[in-house]
Structure formats: C-alpha cells, structure tokens
Amino acid sequence: MELFDIVFYVFALITLGSACVVVFSKNIVHAAFSLLFTFFGVAGIYVLLRADFLAVTQILIYVGGILVLMLFGVMLTNKVINVKIKTGTMQAWPAGIAVSILAGLLAGVFYSNWKDAQLPASTVDATTHLLGEMLMTSYLLPFEIASVVLLVALIGAALIARRNR
Amino acid sequence: MPEQLLGDITKFLPEITLTVMFLVAICADLMFRKSPQIVAGITLTGLILSGAFVLNQSGMNESIFGNMIAVDPFAVFFKVIILMSAIFVIVFSLSSVELQTASRRLGEYYSLLGGLALGMMLMAGASNLLMMYLAIELSSVSSYILAGFTKEAPDSSEASLKYVIYGGLSSGLMLYGISIIYGLTGSLDIYEINHVLAQGSVSGSALAIAGILTLVGFGYKISAVPFHFWTPDVYEGSPITITAFLSVASKAGGFAVMIRFFKGVFIDPSATHLPEGMWASLSGFEWYHVVAAISVVTMTLGNLVALWQDNMKRLLAYSSIAHAGYMLMGVVVLSNEGLAAILVYFMVYLFMNLGAFYIVMVIANKTGSEDVEDYKGIGKRAPFLGVALTVFLISLTGLPPTAGFIGKLYLFAALLNSGWIWLAIVGALNSVISLYYYAKVLRNMYLRSEASEKKTEMIDIPRVQVATVLVLLVPVIALGLYFTPLVEMAQASVKMFGSP
Amino acid sequence: MAHELIPYALFLPLLGFLINGMFGRRLKSEALIGGIGSATVGIGFLIAGWTFVEMLSLAPEERTFIVPVIDWITAGNLSVNISYQADQLSILMMLIVTGVGFLIHIYSIGYMHGDPGIGRFFAYLNLFIFAMLNLILADNFLLMFLGWEGVGLCSYLLIGFWYDRKFEKGTTGDAAKKAFIVNRIGDFGFLIAMFLIFMTFGSLSFQAVFAQASAFPAGSVVITWITIALFLGATGKSAQIPLFVWLPDAMAGPTPVSALIHAATMVTAGIYMIARCSVLFALAPTTMMIVAVVGAATAFFAATIGLVQNDIKKVLAYSTVSQLGYMFLALGVGAFTAGLFHLMTHAFFKALLFLGSGSVIHAMHEEQDIQNMGGLRKYMPITSFTFIIGTIAISGIPPLSGFFSKDEILWKTFSGGHIGLWIIGAVAAVLTAFYMTRLTILTFHGEKRWGEGKHPHESPKTMTYPLIVLAILSVIGGAVGWPAALGGNNALEHWLEPILERANNEMHLIAPGHDPMEYALMAFSVGIAVAGMFLGYTMYLKKKEMPAKLATSWPRLYRTLLNKWYVDQIYEASVVSPIQVGSEKVLWKGVDVGVIDWTVNAIARLFGFISKYARMAQTGVPETYVFVFIVGVVTIIGFLALK
Secondary structure, X not given: OOHHHHHHHHHHHHHHHHHHHHHHOOEHHHXXXXXXXXXXXXXXXXXXXXOHHHHHHHHHHHHHHHHHHHHHHHHHHHHHHOOOOEOOOOOHHHHXXXXXXXXXXXXXXXXXXXXXXXOOOOOXXXXXXXXXXXXXXXXXXXXXXXXXXXXXXXHHHHHHHOOOO | OHHHHHHHHHHHHHHHXXXXXXXXXXXXXXXXXXXXXXXXXXXXXXXXXXXXXXXXXXXXXXXXXXXXXXXXXXXXXXXXXXXXXXXXHHHHHHOOHHHHHOOOOHHHHHHHHHHHHHHHHHHHHEOEHHHHHHHHHHHHHHHHHHHOOOOOOHHHHHHHHHHHHHHHHHHHHHHHHHHHHHHHHOOOEHHHHHHHHHOOOOOXXXXXXXXXXXXXXXXXXXXXXXXXXXXXXXXXXOOHHHHHHHHHHHHHHHHHHHHHHHHXXXXXXXXXXXXOOEOOEOOOOOHHHHHHHHHHHHHHHHHHHHOOOOEHHHHHHHHHHHHHHHHHHHHHOXXXXXXXXXXXXXXXXXXXXXXXXXXXXXXXXXXXXXXXXXXXXXXXXXXXXXXXXXXXXXXXXXXXXXXXXXXXXXXXXXXXXXXXXXXXXXXXHHHHHHHHHHHHHHHHXXXXXXXXXXXXXXXXXXXXXXXXXXXXXXXXXXXXXXXXXXXXHHHHOOOOOXXX | XXXXXXXXXXXXXXXXXXXXXXXXXXXOOHHHHHHHHHHHHHHHHHHHXXXXXXXHOOOHHHOOEEEEEEEXXXXXXXXXXXXXXXXHHHXXXXXXXXXXXXXXXXXXXXXXXXXXXXXXXXHHHHXXXXXXXXXXXXXXXXXXXXXXHXXXXXXXXXXXXXXXXXXXXXXXXXXXXXXXXXXHHHHHHHHHHHHHHHHHHOOOEHHHHHHHHXXXXXXXXXXXXHHHHHHHHHHHHOOOOOOOOHHHHHHHOOHHHHHHHHHHOHHHHHHHHHHHOHHHHHOOHHHHHXXXXXXXXXXXXXXXXXXXXXXXXXXXXXXXXXXXXXXXXXXXXXXXXXXXXXXHHHHHHHHHHHHHHHHHHHHOOXXXXXXXXXXXXXXXXXXXXXXXXXXXXXXXXXXXXXXXXXXXXXXHXXXXXXXXXXXXXXXXXXXXXXXXXXXXXXXXXXXXXXXXXXXXXXXXXXXXXXHHHHHHHHHXXXXXXXXXXXXXXXXXXXXXXXXXXXXXXXXXXXXXXXXXXXXXXXXXXXXHHHHHHHHHHHHHHHOXXXXXXXXXXXXXXXXXXXXXXXXXXXXXXXXXXXXXXXXXXXXXXXXXXXXXXXXXXXXXXXXXXXXXXXXXXOOOOHHHHHHHHHHHHHHHHHHHHHO
C-alpha cells in the first residue's frame, strides 16, 4: 500500500463517516456541521486526483457559501419559532434495501472498462489555466447558458422570498 | 476557434433572441411595475421574432459551438412546437382570472415564461450531454418557480416544493448516469460517444446502468411512469396556464432531447443492411425494450387513474401522462416512420391539449370551479365552449374525423409495420379506456342538468376568447380531414444532424 | 382558361351554404338569402357553359381536363387527390345540374316565400349542389363516394325539412329516415365496389382504373362482382327495384326539392355512375343483363302503380321511377348515349312537371289530391300550359324532346335483339302516356271539384319564369339527339363518343344505319303514345264513369295497384319486422344486454377496481414518491440484467 492509497482511504473515511452522521443524526445542527467534514473530504480527494481548481472551488463555494448559509438558516429559524428542529426517517427498511441494491449495481459498474483508467502523468500542472481556456472556447455555450440558469434561479428566489406587493 | 464561434452565432439567433428578450423583459418589469401587459407584449414579440428566425433555419443541417447544439430539421420542428405553445400560453395568461387575482407581479411571470421557453428550445437542439443537462435544468428551474407562482394557494406552494424535490432527485440520478457515460467513453459529445460505442470495447452492463440513470432525467421531463409522481400534484397546483404549457412544451422538449440522446448514442450509423428508414441499435444495451415497457406502464397507469379523477386539471394531467405513453410507442419502433409519427402526434397534441386546457380555464374563469361535477349543464349554458370541448376531447380520444385520429393512426401504422403488434393492441385498448373518462365529461356537459336553479344562466364569453378557441379548434378538425401537408412536414423533419 | 374555374363552381355553393347556414337567421331579407343561394349556382352554370365553349374549340380527344385542387390523402400506396375531371360526360351533367338547379333555386324564392326556415332551405340546397358537383366532377371513386354520401345527406335533410309535418302514417321525418336507410343499403354496395376496385387495381383514380381494365377479359369474375356492387349502389340512389320504395315517400319534402333532387339530378347519379364506369360494365355482360332487366321491370312496374295514384306528386314520383327504369334499360343494352340523352330530356320535363305541380299545390293551399282539383286551367294559365307541354314531352309525341330519347332507347333495345325487354318498354310507354294524360285532365280540365274556401291563382313570376324556360327546353331539348334516320346528326352521340368509345367497342353494337325497321318502330312509338293519351282523354273527360266501372270490374287488380303491389307491406313483413323483432329480442335483450353489456361492465368494474388501487400510490407524500422512484430505477435495471 503506497502513501497515495493511505491518504485516499483517510479522506474516503472522513467523507463517508461524516456523511453517515449527516444522514442519521437527529439533531439538524449536528448534521449541518458534519456536512463540513464531508465537503472537506471530497475536496481532499479532488486534490489527490490533481484537480486543484475543483478542490479550491469545493471549499470556497460549498464550505464558504452553501454550508454557512445552511447553518444560518437552521439557527435563525430555530431562534424564531423556538422549537427544536429534528429530522426523522421513514420507511427505513424498504428504502435501505432498494438503495443497497442500487449501490450494488453501481459497484458492478466500477469493475467495467473505463476509458483512460490510468492516472495522468505525474507532473503536476495547474488546471486552472486550461479550464479557463476551455470555458472560453469549446465550452463557451454551456458557460453562458449556466449564467442564464443562475439568473433565473436568482429571480425565482427573489420572487418566492419577497413579501406580497 | 473564435472565428468559428462568431460564425456560429448567426445560427443561434432564435435562442439569442429569446435571451435578449428575457433580459429586456426583466428590465421592463422593473420600469413598468403597474402594467405587466408591457412585459407580456415584449415576451410575445420576442417569441414571434424567435419563431421567424427558427423558420429561417428550416433546411439547415449543422452542428454549432463545437457540437454543442444541432441545428437540424428535427430541432426546428420541436422549436416550432415549443414557440407556438409558448405564444398560446401567453395569450391564455392575458385572460386568466386566476393569475390576475393572484397578488403577485405578473411581469416576472411573463419573463420567466420566456426563460422556460429558452430552456426547452435548447433541449430540442442539445447534442452534448452537458448541454442537455443544462437545458433541462434551465427549464426545470423556471418551471419550479412558475408552478408555485400563485403562492397564496396552498396547493401551489406544495406543488412547487414537490416539484423541486423530485426534480432534484432525477437530475442527480441523471448527472450520475452522465458521469458514468463520460467515464466509460471519455466524452460528452453524443457523436463521439456513439463512435466509441461502435468500436464495441465498452462493457454492456455498465453502459446499460448509465443509460437507465440518464433515462431517469428524460423520463421525469416527459412524466413517464414511474417518474411521473410529480405530475398530478404539480399540474393541479400550478396556475392552469402553466399546467397547459408544461403538458405540451415541456413534454416536447423532453421527447426531443430523449430521442436525440437515444438515436445519437445508441444507433449504429454504419448499418446498411436495413430497409430505408429503419435503424439498427448498437448491441449491448437493448434500450428499446425498456422504453416499450415504460410506454405500456405509462399509458395504462395514466388512463386507469384518470378514470377516477373528478378535477378537470387532474384528469387532463393523467390524460397527458397517457399521451406520453402513446408517443413513447413511436420511439420503440426504431425507424424514421415511428419518429415521423411522433412528430405528427405532437403537432396534433399541441392543438387539442392546449384547447382542452384553455376551455377548462375559460369555464373556471366564469364558474370558479374545475370540478367535473360542476360541468353539468355547461353544454346548454355555453354551447360554443361545450361543442369545442367536445371536439378536443374526441380528438384526445383519437376518434375520426379529428386530428387526434390521424396522430394515433400514424403511430399504430408505424407499430404494425415494424411488427410490434402486441404494443399496438395495448395502445388501442388504452384508447378505449380513455374514451370512458373523456365521455364522462361530455355526459356531464350534455346529459345531466344542474339541479339548482341559479346555475342555469348563460355563460358569456368575450370575443377574444372565442377567437382563441377557434384558432385551436380549426386545426384540430382541419388536420383531421386534410393531413397530408402535416405528414409530409413531419417526414421531412425526422432528419437529425449526424444520423443516417 | 375556363376549366381552371371549375373548383370555384364547387366552392361558391359551399360558400353559399356557409353564409346561409350560419347567418340565415340573421339575414332578414328573403331576397338576399335567395339571391345568394341562386347566384352561387348561377355562376356555376356560367363556368360550366364557358368550359363547354372551351371544349368545343378543341379537338375531341383533347376535351378532358383534370383540375387538381389538393393532395388529400397519401397513406401507404393509397393516394387520393381532390381533383376534378371535366370531360364531355361530366360537363353535360354539370350543365344539367347547375342549369336546372339554378332555375329551381329561382323558383324556390317564390315557393318558400314566408317560410321561417328559408335560410336553412337555401343552405341545404346549396350544400346539395356542392355535393352533386363533387359526385359528377370527381376524378376518383373516393371523392365521388363523398359526393354520393353528401347528396344522400342533403336529400335526407330536405325531405325532412318540415320535420314535424304529418305525412301518411308518420311525419316527414319518418319519410326522411326511410330514404336515408334505404340509400345506406345501396351505399354499402358502392363501398364494397370501392374496396374491390382498390384491391384489384391498386388505385381509385378513374383514369388509372379504366386504363388497367383493358387487361381483363370480358366476363371476368372480379369485374362482374365490382359492377354488380356498383349497380346495387345505383339501385339505391336511382330508386330501382328492389330499393325504389323510398322515392315516393321522398315527396314529403318541399316540391322544389322533389323537382331538383328526386327528379332531375340526384336520382340520376346512378345512371351517371354507370356511364362513367362504362368501361367496366362493358366487360361484364352478366351485369349488363341484370341492369337491363331490372330497368325494364322497374319501368313497367312503377308505371302500373302510377295509373291509379291520386296524389299529384305521387304520380310524378312513380313516373320518375319508371323513367329511371328506362334509362337503366338503355344502359343495360349498351346504349349509354341513349340513357344519358333520356337523362337530360327527363331532367327538363320532369323538373317542369314537378315545378308545375308545386305551383298547383301552392295555389291550392297545400292540397295534393287530384280528386279535389279540376278546372284549374282557367285560374292558372301559364302553369296549365307548361304542364301540358311536359305531359306531351314525357308521353313521347314528336317533335318534343321525350320522343327522341325514348324512341332511341326502344330502338336500341329492339335492334340489340332484346325483343322481350322491348315489349315491356313499349307497354310502359303506353301506360306513361295514359297516366300523364289522366293527371293533366284531372288537375286542369273538367269541372272544379274543390271546396269553397280555396281561391286558386297564378303563381308569382319567380315561379312561372322557370316553368316557361323549362317548357322551352322540353320542347327543343330533343334536338341535340336528333337521330340520323330523320336527317339529324345525333350531336350528343358524337359529343360523348370519346368517353364511351371503348365501352361501345366492347359491346359490338351494330353500326347505326338506315334500317327501314327504325322508321316502322318510330311510327309505332308515336302510335302507342297517341293511343295512351287518347285512352286517358276518353276515360277522364268523355266517359267519366269508365274508371269507376273498371275499378269495380277488376277490384283485386285495382286494389293491388292502389297499394303499390303491396311492396311496402311485403318489406315490412319480410325485412323490417324480422329485423325489429330480431334486433329487440336477440340483439338488444340477448346479445347487447346479456353478453356485451355484461362483459363491458365486468371489464369496467375490473379496471375500476385496479385503478382505485393504482391511484392510491399518489399519496401526496414526497418520501413515498422518491421511494417508488428508486424502486422503479432498480426494477428497470434488474429487468435489463435478467434479459
């Protein structure tokens, strides 16, 4: 087992363990905090895969933005309504069975032929430059359309949140 | 590369027009808060202008922005359907009492309708998995907001929330499928994927799982069973104009992107031993069996559950699920004939389904009810609406001499010609079942009379609304009697970029 | 050029139908309604006339125009276009239909004056003209069938125009239903023929079918069946044995309708259709024999019934059936031209007679029984005079038109060697002359037999002018078929020759020559016509006690004729009652309620049951939805994995 593998499993453990807490914890604040570790774990795996830009984005957006927003939401509503917010599970067993079958099938997928299964060459290049160039050339259209999607989402959020008239 | 991109912009004019219109509409909404009609006018203008550009694209068969979007007859046909229904829905909205009384700003409603149409147009042309996903997402996000537009009605918020949850789930699964496909083939471009698959080195089972997961996203868009659960709740809770739009245009976009995905990815372009117009599926993933099964389940469940509905919107929601099932039959046959049948069906479906929804809306404007029980005596109180609704429902059943019959005729002919006899029989039986619940509405309108005295006064309808009904009614009858041009147009529109 | 305007000749009556049908109630002016109705048909006549002139300027073989309008149905190898074929045959029919139709439209303005439904009436009449023109101008069987059904529908609508009026034992609505149902039987024959034609020739277009027909030998089985099925269609529409029973009842409609539809145009559709398909019929000698025998039998049979009827329109109705029988006789012996010639002259004089009777009925305030008329000559001179011209024409007195056409039929029958049929035809000719004279005398001559309350008067000009025009046509109309034996050149025969050439060749008819026999027969025809008329004159004007004496001497024969050979009763007992009883006891109570309803209800309950549970899945709880969603994905993947 090389160092790479050891580091990978450590990150995988952090990710999965904290994800389990997110799912099974009944206290929603605990769940939200555990999500932090899940995001970090995933960011670590990105770094291992030499996706440096993705890793940074993951931390900036998910940890810095989304997670903080969620925590604010949870804490503020908790304060206002003054009730304890809890989550619960329904139909745990049938759902568990269905999900595990699905997971099993997906596991099968990982043993099939993947294109370029080898890791890229060991030289570490920054991907940011490449990504930026791609976004301005071959992926220009998706990039622009994504901005329209975000604009629609913004308007929608404003529409739903705003008081009447 | 930049020159290439600049050149492609001229072939992207319809979508650009819509985007510009969307932005202008948002700004106009900020300036003219009191009069949403201005925004409606801007949106309508944008849609019509975009439609003109789309018609200008007829005959083109190209791929632009590095194979992101195809501009081919197939896409143009669906864009026409989407734009036509968007225009109709805006006209409907102008006379909807439900929307006027909602204490919301209608300006955003109209601009978001434009955004929704843009998303669907992109679905019609997308030929890259990333593009497909983004297009679906754009139309989904707009739909979530529009479904919950009349926020005060509890149904509407609930519908919107369920829609979001369901949409999130399905796009998650779809993304997962797309990522597996990328992993297996190393590309997101459907032509390249097809090329890799044709070499036969990709594991069949992994591909099948990935394909099914991707299908989930499409299935959710066209509300195929078992991905349909959001449909009745959302259709019932949304403003009826949005319900009408989702039932036609959203399905059209979903079908367009799904057909392009399956035909582009899984059809062997080099097969030459087949008769003209037939396709050969690449081995390894017999997806058309899955689609056949889904189609049977979809139409049967849609029709069976519709039998018990007593709310018109819900009834039409289930009926539209059943219609998606009929159209899926056309995908199964793996031929241009089946594809042309779907296109014919869509054009017909556009008029008859929008017509039925519009009349439900006009009646609800006056009576305030969408309950089938409250349709008692409508045939006498509003003779014109009664006759028009009768025609639309007969057409939805698929009886001559209406256009619905022609749609079904071509679908069944395609099935029989390619040997799917059992599927044709199931489809025909389903049409029989559907007659029952459509006829239930007719029975209430004509054969039963309202017990209480006060509900016997005539219902007056403004001239504009009569004209709108006529615009939808005339094609339903005319296409039932003289359908050759439509069929020829559909046959010319099956051509997709990069496919045989 | 002119023929390109032909679609407008169809489109305008349709437009008239739409205008009068939709706004007829709001248009207050009767003149406007009638004007729109008449003008659309009048323009159609002008177009027909212009096309006719255009044809005259061309060589005979160039006189066929195909005017395509739209490609209507293209499905598989079935391709049907809406396109119109104008040739020598269809232009002849078009001239008759639009010409006579226009006159009758004008007449109707006077006749229907004051009727609250006048807008509806003209709408139906225009729709009829539209359908009839489709029938005769179609260039394929399907479009012809559409017109065929369309005229049937209009006939139904117009017979029952006064749907709540009493008529015999029921209402006019019942008469309309009878006409419609009997016609359905004939239409069934037409449909079967169409299926057979498509199966055999793979096309429904006239030109393609007739071009291929030469490949079949004479007497071929499939052609025989096709023609028999077509002839069944013709017997329904043209009121021949065994399907003639509807036509006398069709007199329940307004009189202009009887004149237009049930005398001059629609009922001749069967003759036109057989002439159009002459190529096919000529290949089926068996069918031709059937056509000739049925025609002769009908001619005789209907004439005998006409002898004793007392309703003015009934007499004319049976006379129409009888004259149509003549035309079928002509077709059956291969004399297509003679049949069409009689069709044309008959359209003139029978429309004249019907319109005359309408004028009388109008004047007598809806009185139709000739026993209550008499002496009307003094009160309505124009009607009386034109009616007498019609009577002379139909009786076959030269040089009026009826003589030429009827004589040509009888001569062709005789010269074709069908002596038996000729004798029947000659007897029917005597009977025709007799009952028409009887009708005229009882109506217009002798002393008046009507009550005090009635004040007969001459009809308005809108009614008398058409009578005069038709009377002139009845007199001179025979000129187009002036036989060679009398120094004419039989223009009609030459005109139609290119169309009928192939059929004529197939029939091997003897070339028209100067046969002394022809003159003898001509003299004989005139003789029997005069004899018939003289007999009628004697019995009803000179020795008035004779009819009653005859009736008492042969009471059984008299009653049989009066009751129309009991055909209605026989049909009632042999067809209608068994169907009614069978359909009630077996089909309704047994099959329908017992088997079909039970099965359907059981299936409905089953589906209801299933659907009750199916819809429970729609709980409204998102978690359930998501669960089913995932299960669905897993199931589909499992389904694929197991395959």
